[in-house]
Amino acid sequence: REKVTVRKIVNLKGKKPIVMITAYDYPTAKIVDEVGVDIILVGDSLSMTVLGNPSTLQVDMNDMLRHTAAVSRAQPKSLLVADMPFLSYEANVNEAVRNAGEFLRVGADAVKIEGGSEYTDVVKALTRAGIPVMGHVGLTPQKHKLLGGYRLMGKTAEEAKEIIEDAEAIAEAGAFSIVIEYTASEVAAEVTKRVKVPTICIGSGPFCDGQVLVIHDVLGLSDAPPPFAKKYVNLKDIIASAIKSYKDDVENNRFPQEEMYWHMKDGEYERLLN
Ligand code: KIV
Ligand code: NA
Numbered sequence: 554r555e556k557v558t559v560r561k562i563v564n565l566k567g568k569k570p571i572v573m574i575t576a577y578d579y580p581t582a583k584i585v586d587e588v589g590v591d592i593i594l595v596g597d598s599l600s601m602t603v604l605g606n607p608s609t610l611q612v613d614m615n616d617m618l619r620h621t622a623a624v625s626r627a628q629p630k631s632l633l634v635a636d637m638p639f640l641s642y643e644a645n646v647n648e649a650v651r652n653a654g655e656f657l658r659v660g661a662d663a664v665k666i667e668g669g670s671e672y673t674d675v676v677k678a679l680t681r682a683g684i685p686v687m688g689h690v691g692l693t694p695q696k697h698k699l700l701g702g703y704r705l706m707g708k709t710a711e712e713a714k715e716i717i718e719d720a721e722a723i724a725e726a727g728a729f730s731i732v733i734e735y736t737a738s739e740v741a742a743e744v745t746k747r748v749k750v751p752t753i754c755i756g757s758g759p760f761c762d763g764q765v766l767v768i769h770d771v772l773g774l775s776d777a778p779p780p781f782a783k784k785y786v787n788l789k790d791i792i793a794s795a796i797k798s799y800k801d802d803v804e805n806n807r808f809p810q811e812e813m814y815w816h817m818k819d820g821e822y823e824r825l826l827n
Pocket of ligand 1: 595636766
């Protein structure tokens with residue numbers, strides 16, 4: 554498989570549904586890349602899925618860079634996108650460029666930022682610096698306190714119009730694709746029709762250029778998966794059963810077995826005792 558580039562992702566619009574999934578570590582990234590998804594996202598959902606925090610607000614640049622570097626060591630052919638964490642791009646454009654650049658230095662191919670028309674200056678500055686930007690509109694979890702929780706967005710024409718304008722603004726500013734999270738499906742469909750770059754949806758219906766899911770939701774490892782997630786396997790039960798077998802083996806003297814331990818040279822044990 555050839556390396557997936559930002560240009561290839563843009564060219565997929567209208568040709569093939571784009572597949573994106575999160576990964577946060579080396580072994581998972583290897584599995585996901587071998588399957589051959591289009592895009593791997595080191596999401597700031599890391600905060601909850603891996604680090605056990607209550608929201609995405611708790612992760613910082615160090616957390617995101619460490620996990621992006623780990624995923625990058627899997628040398629994925631998939632496009633590697635990293636989420637810019639809360640407070641790494643909002644304060645000013647200079648900070649945004651410097652922080653985004655750090656992600657490319659550890660192996661990311663692009664970064665993702667949450668926000669619409671109020672962030673076109675950041676999208677432009679990153680693009681100017683050669684850092685491809687993925688946008689993220691609709692439900693933007695870093696702003697859940699302002700938005701009034703994790704709610705379905707764009708149910709009214711007024712809110713729908715805002716989201717559509719946000720998407721158009723960041724596409725115009727240079728974003729190479731846009732995540733649309735938890736909006737009414739009509740809103741995602743309308744954005745998909747209007748913007749030239751691919752839309753990648755989560756909880757926003759099928760009328761998009763691609764879909765994204767959080768891998769812990771897919772694998773059945775999440776405590777509180779969102780209503781739009783699909784669980785493809787109950788890995789929690791599979792892991793628990795393997796650990797239970799190990800526990801039973803140790804407690805019943807079945808592990809380790811003969812082929813899993815080793816002996817001193819002939820005669821050396823007798824010499825040790827004398
Ligand atoms: O952090 C994340 O996992 C995301 C996806 C849900 C798009 O931003
Ligand atoms: Na995110």
